[in-house]
Amino acid sequence: GAALLGMVMGLAVKALRTHRQRRAYTPLDPLDLCTGGASTRLAMATVSGAGEEVTTQSLRGRLLEMAARADRGQTENPQDNTQIKEIIDKLELAMIGQGTTARLDGKWELVWASEDVTRSSPFFWAFRQAYPDNADQVYAITDSIPGQLKEIGRAVQNISGAEGPGEGSLESRVVIRALPGTPLPLESVMITTSAIVDRNRSQVTLKVDETKVRETTLPLWDKTLPFPSGVALELARQGASEVVMTTLYIDELIRISKNDQGQTFVWTRI
Known part of the structure; x- marks a missing residue:
């Protein structure tokens, strides 16, 4: 957990430190409801090529079933994720003309991601904007x-x-464990x-503000001050701390959102 956070945060720390010293931006230190009426009455979506109509309720159920089978998108079977994306397209079509922002408030848990689960946090969307030439290398x-x-x-x-x-x-919270399955696993919650x-x-x-590590088994990390990640991202590249989240579909149970880089995330209300 510490290594994963450290690799990503290292770049932001370096940008902040370098700015204070010489104002030169040097990249890469390689290691770190309102539930509206539309959601209570099921819209109808036509299944392409099937010649029949399927309610969003059945599409939603299939999406959740497949997301669990696909291990939140981390499956080694690409066909599972391909089918999930097809369902997402149909649900998005069912939402055309209906606003989604008014129903966002609440607590949501991620059930599927088109990339690594950690990147559901807006911090990583902004990080990619701040370091477009290096972010993918760090993520790899x-x-x-x-x-x-x-x-x-x-x-x-x-x-x-x-x-x-x-x-x-x-507020984004991602649990990261190091050495899982050992007698002394290390666990942290990255909060942005x-x-x-x-x-x-x-x-x-969204304008990224701060990032901190809490609820951790790592000595002393729980006492560290929040890191001003928004400031550091702006020092690396002006405007990098602001990202856009588009919600393609939302109802009383699920939400499908994507960032402006095209990564898609499916959430359930908890």
Whole structure:
């Protein structure tokens, strides 16, 4: 857990330190409801090529079943994820013309991601914007850490004030375990807080504020001050701390959102 967080945070720390020393931005230190009426009455979506109509309820059930089978998208069988993406497309079609932002408030748990589960956090969306030439290299290193050494637990988002007026917030919590299955596993929760600074009917603009490690078994880490990740990201690249989340589908049970880099995430309300 510490290695995974350290690799990513290392770049942001370096940007902040370098700015204070010489104002030169040097990249890469390679190691770190309102439930509306539309959600209570099921919209209808046509299954392409099947010549029949299927309710969003049945599509939703199939999506959740396949997401569990696909291990939140981390399956080694690409066909599972291909089928999930087809269901997502149908649910998005069923939502056309309906706003989604007003229903975002609440607590959500990730059940499927089109990439690594950790990248459901807006921090990593902003990190990719801040370091477009290096982010994928860092992610490749962390993604290649074998399962005996690293395990990603629950990923949860708490959203409030999404509809406005005024500023809302999104708190992302991702559990990271090191040495799982050993007598002394290490566990941490990476928490990133972002402000909702703008919105329309289907999108919210998030400004990453701070990142901290809490609920950890690592000595002293639970006492560390929050890291000003938003400031560090801005020092690396102006505007990098702001990202857009588009919600393709939402009802009383599930939410499908994507970032402006095209990664898609399926959440269930908890």
